[in-house]
Each structure stands twice: as C-alpha cells, then as structure tokens.
Amino acid sequence: MKQKILNHLKNLRGWKTNRKIVVIAVDDYGNVRLDSKAAFERMSAAGLKAQSRFDIFDSLETKEDLEMLYEALSSVKDKNGNYAVFTPFALSCNINFEKMAGENYEVFSNEILPVTFEKLSQQQPKAYEGTWQLWKEGIAKGLMKPQFHGREHLNLKVFNDKISKRDSDILTALKNRSFSCISAADYPTINYTAAFDFWDPTENEKLFDIVKDGVSLFEEVYGYKAVHFMPPTSKISDAILDKIGELNLRFVDRGLIHKQHEGFGQYKTTFNYTGKKGNKNLTFLVRNVVFEPTENRNATEQALQSIEAAFRLNKPAIISSHRVNFSGNIDPFNRKKGIEGLRLLLKKIVEKWPEVEFMSSAELCNEIAKR
Template identity: 55%
Template sequence: MFLKELKNSAILNAKNLIGWRTNRKIIVFSVDDYGNVRIHSKHAREKLNRAGLLAHNRFDQFDTLETRQDLETLFEVLTSIRDKHGRHAVFTPYAVPCNINFENLAETGYQEYRYETLPETYEKLSVLAPSAYNGTWKLWKEGIGKGIMLPQFHGREHLNLKVFNEKLRSRDQDIMTCLQNRSFASIGSNVYETISPMAAFDFWSFKENEKFHQIIEDGLDNFENTFGYRAKNFTPPVYNAHPILYETLSKGGIDFVDVALISNEHQGRGKYKRRFNYTGKKNKLGLTYLVRNVVFEPTEDRGVDWVNYTMKQIEAAFRWNRPAIISSHRVNFCGHIDEKNRQKGITALTLLLKNIVDRWPDVEFMAASELGNLISGRKNRNS
C-alpha cells in the first residue's frame, strides 16, 4: 500500500514539473462532448441492446444530448459557489455545433452524411421529447450570458466521416440500427485500427487530413453562428488531431490548443511519433498549448473516491504553482437515461466545489480561454 501511494504521489507531482507557473490559485473545468447526440433516449438504448449493440462503456450507456434538467441541475451547482472575486464556478464545455440530420438521411435513402446545427437539433427534440428538451437551447444561451458555460470548439461533429460514410454505403447493420434510433453509439466492426468511429480527425492514410481542413473551417463558422462568438480554444474528439491541421485552426481564430501531456501523433498507416507537451508551450504558429493536469470522472467506476483524488491532484498543481486544469466529460452530468447517473456526478461536483473554496479561499474560477489569454498576455474577454 505504501509503495502504491508513493507511486501515485510521484505521478501527481511529475506531471506538474514543467509548464507555465503562477502564484494564483486558478481552477479551470474543461468538459468534453457537449452538443453531441450519442444516445437519443432510454428507449433507444433499449432497442440498441435488443439489436445486439450493447454498451461498450459509460458513454454508450448514459451519454445523451444535455437536457433541460441536466443544465438546470448543473447551473444550480455552479452558481452555488463563488471564488475570491465573487465569481461563480464556470465550465468550459468543449462542444460541437453540428449533429447527424437523421430525417434528411432517411429522406435521401441513407446515401451520405448530412448534418444539422445544434439549435435545429434542439428544435426537433423539443417536439419529439418536450418534457426533456423544451426550452433547453434557451437555457444554454442563458448559461453563456451568465458566464457559467463558455463553450469552445470540439470539432464540427463528434464522429469520423470516413467510417460513417463507408458503413452507410455498405448498409452496415450497426450504423443502420443506430440511425433508425436517432443515435450513434456502440459502433463496432471497424476495419481501420487507427480510426475510432467517434474521432472526427482520425485517419489511416496521412493524405486523408486534406479533407479535414474544410471541415474545420466550416465547423468554426457553425460554432460562431451557434454560440454567438468565435472559438479561441480547440480540443478534438478523442483527443486526436494531427498538427498539420493547426494552421487552418489558427487562421480560423483558434489561439489555444488543448493537448495531452504525452501525445502519440499518427503519421499514417499505424506509425506514430511521441511528443511531450506542457501548459504554456507555443508552436511555430504561435498557438499556445494547454495540458490538463487534473482528472474528475465521478461516474467512472474504478474504485476511486473521485472527490478526494481530484483534491489531491489540485493540491499537487498548486504546490508547483500551476493552474489546475480539470478534465471531465458531459456524461458525468447526464440523467436522461438514468437519473442516478446524473445524481452521482452532480453530488460529487457539489462536494468538490465546496471542498475547493474551503481549502483555498483565494481560489479563482476561469474559463479555458481566459487562462489562455492570461498565459499569452492577451486581453481577457468573455469567450
């Protein structure tokens, strides 16, 4: 037990050794997957199960487009806490502005991927499932206006178009079953070992990156039209995107890239190059890297006391004069399929925030873009 604790302590400290430093106690919540339609509903999940598309993980089991109650519950928690400046806790939702247009696909005979914007998705769901989604998009905009939800760019959509369209053309049973249930989850039988069906910028041949530039440009425009401002931060779905895309991101207004501490960059056909990153590192384009150094996944059952473990990670970050950039996912706060899942995540978040302000009364809550601006010397804005 002692050796295990010693090893864990060494890891917590080691990932904070290099990077931008500050004496300020800064907390950033970077939360992935907002805006994405994965499972339509509990009924859809049950139909996928009966068809043999079982949940591979908690995302396949519980991850739905955020409902009105999901956001109401989350907002209540975020606004229950204030930092040294009197500011509420804030989420940076890494969000996609587009989703599968299920109706259009059906009407055109399932020939090729078509997308719709997030407001269009909410408009449809307000009719299909009014008890869950009526008024949700309005609530989203209220959260942005109050500064408790300041979304950033997670790609145009949370799926790989190469895999999607190839499966569509072959009438793959997995994808057809998903589309008929307004979902995209539990996708198996993938012939590309380097591509996740959920990863928008995964590829097999390096040349496939050429198509991603237009998707990024279009995605950034859709993000601005959807959320009301130009995105400044980017992290890709499943954390995978080759740096060759960074020039297009930079030209599109991105200043900060959320990357892994150690990234395995795919060079094509299963060959990888390992790179070490740290918060504050700049590339030749002037993009500043942000590296998450704290993990908070309270609905992931690993026998972990997530509140205690996250507090230890924050403590390690502050010990080394580093901001605490907390990595999390929307699934922790989803209750559309199972309210107990949301309750578990929200209860943990409530306790974590209380413990943070009690332990560090001089704490400051920031959005990821605000931290990026502070590091790079840019003037802070709300987005």
C-alpha cells in the same frame, strides 16, 4: 505514492502563476450520442453492444441536466465573487437523422445544434423544451463559456464507408436517432467518434475543411469566435494544427504524453505541458486534474490531490471531465451521482483554497498569452 509522483511530474514544466486558478474543461456538449432510454433498449435488443459508459448513459444535455448543473456551479463563489464556470468543449452540429431517413441513409447530412434542440423539443418535450434557451442563459450568466470541440463527434470516413456497405450497426443506430455502440474494428488507426483520425495523411486536407466549417458554425451557434480547440478524443494531425491559426484558434489541448499518428500506422510520441509553443504561434494546454465522478468513486478526493499538486508547483488546475457525468436523460441516478460529486468538489475547493479563482479556459488562455 505512484499517483502522487505522477501528479507532480505533470506539473514540473510550463507556464507558472502564483494565483490559485481552477478551470473546468468538460468535453462532448452539444453531441447527440443516445437519443433516449427507449432507443438504447431497442439498439441492445437488435444486438448492438455497449463498449463504454458513453454508450450507456451519454445523451444530449436536457433542461433538467442544465438546471441541476447551474445550481451546483452557483453553489460556490471564488475570491472575486464569481461562480464556478464550466468550459464545455462543444459541437456545432449533429446528424440530421430525419433527412438521412428520407434518403434511405445513403448520404451523410448534418444540422446545427439549435435545430437539433428544436426537433427534440417536439419529440421529447418533457426533456428538451426550453433547453436551448437555458443553454443561452447559462452563457449570458457566465456559467457556461463553450469552446470548440469539432463540427460533429464522428469520423466521416468511417461513417460514409459504413453506410455505403449498409453496415447493420450504424443503420440500427441511425434509425434510433443515435450514434453509439458501433464497432470500428476494421479501421486500425481510426475511432468512429474521433472526427480527425485518419489512415492516409492526404485525408487531412478534407479534415481541415471540416474544422474550418465547424469553427464558422461555432460562432453562428454560440455567438462568438472560439480560441481554444480540443479535438474529439484529443487526436488530430499536426498538418491540420499548422493551419488553424488562420481560423482564430490559438490554443489546443494535448495530453502530457501524446501519441501522434503520422500516417499508415506510424506514430511518434511527444511530451507536452501548459504553455508549450507549437508551430504557427500555437500554444498547448495540458489538463492536470481528472474528475470522472460516475466512473471513479474516489474522483473527488483524487481531484483534490491533483489540484493541490498543481498549486504547490505554481500551476493552474485544469480539470478534465466529460458531459456523461452530468447526463440524466438515460438514467437520472447517473446524473445525481455526477452532480453530487461536482458540488462536493467545488465546496471542498473553496474551503481549502479561499483565494481560488474560477476561470473559463479562454480566460486562462488570455493570461498565458500575456507572457
């Protein structure tokens, strides 16, 4: 009963439509977290401790990951004859592990995503040969329509601080071509994977430069300009958001109840809804359906209940998920469970709502912008 009440509360305000629109927003694509199962085992043997399922199963998407995902997405069609579509909130860059190794891990260095795939095609050809080409085919076929998640999925302040201190956790991870299982206990307002977390508000000027660079590189990598931004872990200063309009970013994801860091450990809480206007002609979107099939055995049924609540209150269903659910490079069973859950969810959606329309987040943003 509590969940049913929450499902309806999150849909009371905001942009309305009589259409049955489903958007599937999936974070973390393009990000190297774990290099391989062997790397994870070496890191564990060295004493690094997994803090979440992301530290255990999350790896850059492989060719088989994408093949199985595309099969699931194309297993259904909506009222217009369109397949289901993922909106991967994707990264532009990753750590350049080879260059950093050559410089004794003293200076941060990055590389654009196609270069990462090119290297992995040589290092792990069975998993990665042809993956970037398949990525581009998914975009061309309309199965994948990525939007901006950041330049890298790491906090550069924590990263630089730890390598300057020769922190054993980060050095062990980097030597295994990974960025995982790292503690950020010394940084009370910063998560080590949250690119735009900060302590002092003056840090936001440099953080905006990272956003600006990442947006430019997104266009280079994916072939078009992003309009929708989901910051890693959903955290970013309003001071940065006030400036992103100049980068063509006009839509930002934010939680229904969002705890916003103001600086020096001080926070404010805001209530948000899809269609809410921010400063500088910015519009917020709130994901109102959660789908994490490798974490929750009832994920499909709970997602269907949330979709039903959204449709009942004339809201689009914006499904929130993460790549880790569909990642099999570390453990193929993890991917099998996630893909089976996705396939079942899509099947039940089209059966229950034959008038459903699958959209990318950019397409939904365009509909919202019309009003």
